[in-house]
Amino acid sequence: MQAGDTIMALSSGALPAGVAVIRLSGPGVRDSLDLLAGGVPPARQMVLRPIGSDRVLDRGLVVFFPGPHSFTGEDCAELQVHGSLAGVKAILASLGAAGLRLAEAGEFTRRAFENGKLDLLAIEGLGDLLAADTEKQRQQALARYDGNLSAEIDSWRETLLDLRAEIEARLDFSDEGDVSAALPAHWHDQLSELEIALAGALASVESGRIVREGIRVALAGAPNAGKSSLLNALAKSDIAIVSDEAGTTRDVREMPLDIGGQLFTLIDLAGLRHADSRAEAEGVRRAHQQIGNADIVLWLQAPDITNGARPESAARLLSIGTKADLGMIDGVDLSLSTETGAGLDALVDRLAAMGDAMGGGEPALVSHERDRQNLQQSLAALQETRSALGDWELAAESLRHASASLERLIGRLDPEQVLDRLFSSFCIGK
Structure with missing residues (x-):
């Protein structure tokens, strides 16, 4: 440029x-x-x-x-x-x-x-707005672009300036009689309130990420449990090949789906079993990897096949009885049939409710990994300040580090590398 x-x-x-x-x-x-x-x-x-x-x-x-x-x-x-x-x-x-x-x-x-x-936050919000596919993504991106997060950070920076002023007064005027060695009670209150605010913002990063990137839903189960049929039924299109032959799906297939304004990414996986074929074995390995990275796992079980053990996963897991037109399975969360359509609406409603819970009510202002890193650094610096109150120079330096992390978040420090990566994804006319 x-x-x-x-x-x-x-x-x-x-x-x-x-x-x-x-x-x-x-x-x-x-x-x-x-x-x-x-x-x-x-x-x-x-x-x-x-x-x-x-x-x-x-x-x-x-x-x-x-x-x-x-x-x-x-x-x-x-x-x-x-x-x-x-x-x-x-x-x-x-x-x-x-x-x-x-x-x-x-x-x-x-x-x-x-x-x-x-500022950099507004620019990221603009980029998210241009890429928004769903209503919740639009709301979240617009809130960031409109400067809501920038205003919040400005208030945190003002608090940090007040905290630093008290500390640095004790450094610069330690020999003056009107500067008390003890910090006033309101200083400690301000520090606590700021820590609570940063911790609250940090806790909302995950819900913001889920809205921005979408909820990853892994369709898992034994071969012929109905994973590809369910993907096609939810997509209302023949996206995946469906066959009675076990091992038809050997690679990961993804499909975006808008449910209630929230983006879901459905992931069709290879059936979980011991495979002699190297190609199918690789598909099973990738399936286990995707299950581990998913936000929700739909564990599909069918009445006409032998179902394996549920995967060990920290993700939210729903057990789904498929092929309900052939017979019912006890102990599942939901039963459905892609042949008749029975139970599909109930599954969509269940996913929508889970999405609302995971994405939160109001749009989260923080949603990028960069947000998480800088908020963590700023919060850690405040905690260092507490432990360094016996040494005014160390305490002042910790507060400066907290301020620098927030400045970096806005883009007032070291923005070049972030900007180069960010603008490469923009269209030419923007």
């Missing part, structure tokens, strides 16, 4: 389309509008203009956003034109001839960060 360049990109969907949106940002936006759109329109007002310099390439709506009050903090503009492949190519070529270059992935958003329009 080259600072000072004026960048352009098609920020709408693939062409052809009804409308194409071309975004511009940088110091050359005004000159580009003078050249291609007959002048700079009034700020934030859409005007219909012919687009082109020496000839009309298209007619469309033009809107200008002067910096610093724009998404990137620079002068920005959007050209909303017809979604013709030839038309968009011609307009981009004309802008390129005028000195603009194509933006890199995430470059508009990176400029917003560098110009102080968005």
